[in-house]
Amino acid sequence: MKKSTADHMVDTLVANGVDTLFGIPGAHSYEFSDALARRSDDIRFIHTRHEQGAGYMAYGYAKSSGKPGVFTVVPGPGVLNAGAAICTAYGGNAPVMCLTGNIMSHLIGQGRGQLHELPDQLATLRGLTKWADRIDHPAEAPDKMTRAFTEMTSDRQRPVAVEVPWDVFGQQAPAEPASLAPKHKTPLDPDSIEAAAKMIAAAKNPMIMVGGGALDAAAEVLALAEKIQAPVASHRSGKGILADDNPHAMNLIAAYDYFKDCDLLIGIGSRLELQFMRWQWRPAGLKVIRIDIDPTEMVRLKPELGVVGDAAKAADALTAALSGQKVTSRTAEFSEIKARARTESEAVQPQMSYLDAIRRALPRDGFFVEEVSQMGFTARFGFPVYEPRQYVTCAYQDNLGFGYNTALGVKVANPDKAVVSVNGDGGFMFGVQELATAVQHGIGVVAVVFNNNAYGNVRRDQMNVFDGRLLGADLVNPDFVALAKSFGMSATKAETPEALEKAIETALASGGPALIEVPVPRGSETSPWQFLHPAPHA
Known part of the structure; x- marks a missing residue:
């Protein structure tokens, strides 16, 4: 035919x-x-x-x-x-x-x-x-x-x-009838697994770093972490692979604290961006194992040992290879480090207070979609996530306009789950026209627009690095609430974390698309970059 x-x-x-x-x-x-x-x-x-x-x-x-x-x-x-x-x-x-x-x-x-x-x-x-x-x-x-x-x-x-x-x-x-496309998965090399197991067995303070390549390996990563009593760190793409309330999960602040004594870094599906691009300090004698499905990653950042293969299969094979190893529980030690990190992060205001409010309002299985903004940057260490894929990031592109548009796709794929899109005013205006798409197709994303009337990061850098010479940093914005209502969407303004929490709860209960504008005084946010690019350990 x-x-x-x-x-x-x-x-x-x-x-x-x-x-x-x-x-x-x-x-x-x-x-x-x-x-x-x-x-x-x-x-x-x-x-x-x-x-x-x-x-x-x-x-x-x-x-x-x-x-x-x-x-x-x-x-x-x-x-x-x-x-x-x-x-x-x-x-x-x-x-x-x-x-x-x-x-x-x-x-x-x-x-x-x-x-x-x-x-x-x-x-x-x-x-x-x-x-x-x-x-x-x-x-x-x-x-x-x-x-x-x-x-x-x-x-x-x-x-x-x-x-x-x-x-x-x-x-x-x-033509031939359409068929299911075959998939190829590179097989594991058992010799590399054996070599990795020996390196892990000899380590005293191992750390596991997970990225987007480990999204489908959550159970296997947890089993390995528990077996070797290692913390599991993530930056953006790996958030939620271990639930943030799991004793072994560490955000990037806690992980940097632990890293000063780390002797073995195990990267699983990660470019190791934190350790080799953001943390300008590494402990002497640190050894690196990389597990990645892409063999070219072993050339881009050469480890002591590269294991090419699927993250879940490799982590499972390593746990099996270490079956005879006995390790004392370190969860109490990890909890202390995590508590210190939480205390330190409280200094980043008002972002942390607002992120806490969003976390209280968002169901445990809800989705959080970041945007390049003061709230988005802070969320990378300040917003707890409990399952893989629940924190949706733009990865290393960090492109304005990503957030709200992406959140609509998240909601279409997960119609029965809550989806909150966190935006700055600058980035939100890149895709504001898709409010019409949300209304026309009934896509129930809750958009939170933090309005500081500026490209906040650009403004801070120009103020601090270039003697306050501002160029293209300050913005004049529409009334976001009125704008959303003009599209036929429910909208409101929230001026405190408590008001935001209630507004999100109300919007999620309605089930339809909604917008919440949060005014933030221009230039008032504490910089989160002290944690995203921390100073070297003494």
């Missing part, structure tokens, strides 16, 4: 479990939009108000669920608008798929100035993704779409892209 390229593509999406697609229709891909419309019982289409929003929503969907997040945009400017979201998915190791069109196949590369033409769009996409390709004929569609799923979900997960020329979407050809 002949089918169009677009129909073959949709068949492959459905066969691989895709139930939601974000995007904006456009002329180059009308046949693809129509194929989606004819399969609306299988795939929900959520149209956004900006291509960047579509990409971020796909990212939020993927990071919070572990399932592929898929979006579609027009070529050229649409792809470029979504570029920030694609590079966030790359940095955050998220299985995100971008589906786009291109100009007519016979005109690609001629530079004639066709609608939405880029000089070499495929090269641009390949520079942003793990893998990208073009479907040049409908007979190729099932194989190339299946390849896209395989590349996206195998080993280190990262975004992929598929483009289709304008005239090819509607062309028809017979």
Whole structure:
């Protein structure tokens, strides 16, 4: 049976479990939009108000669920608008798929100035993704779409892209039926596990550092930590792999305190950003073991021992290899360190008081989506998380405009869970148009906008480092409450932590999209950077 390229593509999406697609229709891909419309019982289409929003929503969907997040945009400017979201998915190791069109196949590369033409769009996409390709004929569609799923979900997960020329979407050809894409996982080397076990057995003060590569290894990491009585630290992407109220979990303040006596660092699915990029001090004689599915990580930061493989399998194998080891419980020691860290963090105000209020209002299984802001930075050490994927971060991109758009995708993937988006006024304005998307599609995210009428970090740095010469740091904002109400959304203002807690509880109980504005005097926040970039140990 002949089918169009677009129909073959949709068949492959459905066969691989895709139930939601974000995007904006456009002329180059009308046949693809129509194929989606004819399969609306299988795939929900959520149209956004900006291509960047579509990409971020796909990212939020993927990071919070572990399932592929898929979006579609027009070529050229649409792809470029979504570029920030694609590079966030790359940095955050998220299985995100971008589906786009291109100009007519016979005109690609001629530079004639066709609608939405880029000089070499495929090269641009390949520079942003793990893998990208073009479907040049409908007979190729099932194989190339299946390849896209395989590349996206195998080993280190990262975004992929598929483009289709304008005239090819509607062309028809017979092809093999769509199928579930195979996944590849690099096998463990038993010799490296044995060597790692010997290093761990000889260590007196080991530390485990987890990142996004360990999101699906929570039980195995906990078992290893308990076996060797090691603390488990995280920065952003690894938050919640161990619940923050577990005796072995340490935030970055507590971890730095412990680190001064650490003799073995075990990185599991982590770039070790804290230890090698933020902490400008390391104890003498420190040895490093890295466990990572990506072998190139062992070259980027060379450890004493590299273990290439799946985080869960490697942690489980290490625990088994250490089965005869006896270690005395250190939870009381860890608790003291954690208590000191909590006391120290109290100095960061008003952020900590507001974050405590959000934590009280947010159910234990709720999702917290950060944004690059004074609250977002502080949350990296000051907001407790209890399960993997519940803290959704932009990873190392730290891009303004990430927060609210991403939170909408998180809520779509987790409709029965509470989702709170924490934003600064500057970042929120990057994606404010998606308030319309939330209302139209009934996406019940609670957006908290901390309004200090500034790009707060820029302003502090200009005041402290450049003798107060301000440039582009102060902002004039709309009335956020009135703005949200104009979209048809409930909104209110909260001027204290207690008021914020009650406002979030009320908004979550309503079930619909809501906005809460929190005024913060300009320049009043305590800098969190003393903990994000701490001074060297004496």
